[in-house]
Amino acid sequence: MNRMVNTSQLSGCASESAEKSERPLIRERGQHEVFCGLTSIIWLHRKMQDAFFLIVGSRTCAHLMQSAAGVMIFSEPRFATAIIDERDLAGMADVHEELDRVVEQLMKRRPDIRMLVLVGSCPSEVIKLDLSRAAERLNRVHAPQRRVISYSGSGIETTFTQGEDNFLAALVQEMRPEEACDKASLIVVGSMADVVEDQMRRIFSGFGIDRVSFLPSRNSEELAEVGPNTAFVLAQPYLGATAQALERRGARWIPALFPLGEEGTTNWLKAIADYFEVDPDRFDSIVEPGRNRARQAVAKYREVLEGKRIFLFPDSQMEPSLARFLQNEAGAEIIEVGSPFLHRHHVSKELAQLPDSVVMSEGQDVDRQIDRCRAANPDLIVCGMGLGNPFEAEGFSTKWSIELVFSPIHGYEQAGDLAELFARPINRRGRLEVDV
Numbered sequence: 001m002n003r004m005v006n007t008s009q010l011s012g013c014a015s016e017s018a019e020k021s022e023r024p025l026i027r028e029r030g031q032h033e034v035f036c037g038l039t040s041i042i043w044l045h046r047k048m049q050d051a052f053f054l055i056v057g058s059r060t061c062a063h064l065m066q067s068a069a070g071v072m073i074f075s076e077p078r079f080a081t082a083i084i085d086e087r088d089l090a091g092m093a094d095v096h097e098e099l100d101r102v103v104e105q106l107m108k109r110r111p112d113i114r115m116l117v118l119v120g121s122c123p124s125e126v127i128k129l130d131l132s133r134a135a136e137r138l139n140r141v142h143a144p145q146r147r148v149i150s151y152s153g154s155g156i157e158t159t160f161t162q163g164e165d166n167f168l169a170a171l172v173q174e175m176r177p178e179e180a181c182d183k184a185s186l187i188v189v190g191s192m193a194d195v196v197e198d199q200m201r202r203i204f205s206g207f208g209i210d211r212v213s214f215l216p217s218r219n220s221e222e223l224a225e226v227g228p229n230t231a232f233v234l235a236q237p238y239l240g241a242t243a244q245a246l247e248r249r250g251a252r253w254i255p256a257l258f259p260l261g262e263e264g265t266t267n268w269l270k271a272i273a274d275y276f277e278v279d280p281d282r283f284d285s286i287v288e289p290g291r292n293r294a295r296q297a298v299a300k301y302r303e304v305l306e307g308k309r310i311f312l313f314p315d316s317q318m319e320p321s322l323a324r325f326l327q328n329e330a331g332a333e334i335i336e337v338g339s340p341f342l343h344r345h346h347v348s349k350e351l352a353q354l355p356d357s358v359v360m361s362e363g364q365d366v367d368r369q370i371d372r373c374r375a376a377n378p379d380l381i382v383c384g385m386g387l388g389n390p391f392e393a394e395g396f397s398t399k400w401s402i403e404l405v406f407s408p409i410h411g412y413e414q415a416g417d418l419a420e421l422f423a424r425p426i427n428r429r430g431r432l433e434v435d436v
């Protein structure tokens with residue numbers, strides 16, 4: 001559900017210079033408005049074709065999933081909610097039995113499930129349940145033919161993209177150790193549209209890098225092997241827990257910008273190419289056509305976006321990368337970049353691209369942020385759905401951040417679509433004003 005959490009005892013705005021070289025950062029711990037981690041199941045269940053996500057939650061969780069992914073009721077869905085009613089601690093033994101019974105029924109009815117994912121939520125009855133222990137117990141019955149894993153999508157701990165981070169970190173535990181091989185392998189970490197993965201694969205193959213896997217894989221049996229000869233690159237900026245889990249398994253992180261827009265994609269591919277010692281001329285000849293297509297596609301929207309003042313509320317954690325793209329490639333002026341949580345290490349290259357005049361904020365105190373936004377009077381507000389309509393009613397143009405997670409926006413071929421997503425609401429408002 002779209003939550004308004006009041007943590008007023010922690011509320012407050014603290015402006016501070018974290019480290020000498022870092023820009024001033026507003027840290028807020030007040031009311032925040034973001035979707036919870038369960039929401040990520042909507043794109044994750046489409047990625048991993050043989051996984052089933054069983055949310056252990058309340059009626060609220062079931063309603064969220066049903067309304068957010070309503071179309072699924074017409075097909076055999078690959079997620080469901082096991083509703084846990086109010087229990088005291090003494091009733092927990094029954095809950096475990098009930099969960100085992102639900103899983104048993106599900107496994108019988110759906111032989112296509114190869115990986116069952118138990119997803120924790122935030123009702124107190126669920127917090128009392130140890131889902132990792134439940135997964136261990138269920139694995140004793142169903143593994144190795146079918147694996148059971150668990151992670152938390154609870155709204156208390158996670159924003160919507162952190163649900164993916166927790167899922168991928170749990171998948172890392174399932175990866176086999178790499179077999180001895182002289183050739184280094186690459187894992188691309190973070191959900192991207194299948195069409196984008198296919199484009200990336202063709203580019204890697206042009207570079208001569210053939211041991212490439214994607215996390216999440218399209219099916220649970222294709223999970224990559226991992227070890228000291230594995231390098232990984234992040235395709236999404238919200239994957240701190242997953243990166244740590246891979247590093248604990250010996251894999252090495254390749255730092256880069258994120259592959260959004262021509263500049264981000266080129267920097268990301270160059271970092272990979274350098275790690276794998278790809279000849280620079282070969283690199284240029286492979287990427288040049290894509291770079292040109294991306295530049296031309298973005299140029300079509302530059303005339304709409306150039307000079308536009310944009311305010312990004314914290315939502316997907318992609319905000320620093322989006323701001324860099326909007327500023328460097330579309331010529332927009334960025335006013336504030338909010339992020340629910342900043343993985344400073346992973347986004348340091350993105351932040352270095354933004355001038356000191358851009359306000360950075362981490363966390364949220366939504367009323368204060370709304371006041372800052374209104375005072376700045378931006379041309380476009382990038383925000384969650386809960387804020388979008390009220391801002392539209394006040395006459396602002398808005399873009400829902402969640403659309404950026406559901407749309408293919410990575411890589412050269414999608415750079416124009418990414419620019420178009422921001423240009424569309426500005427064009428629409430322009431048309432409305434003319435019509436009125």
Ligand code: SF4
Binds near residue numbers: 001003037062121123
């Ligand atoms: S996990 Fe928590 S925030 Fe998310 S839908 Fe369930 S009750 Fe709401």
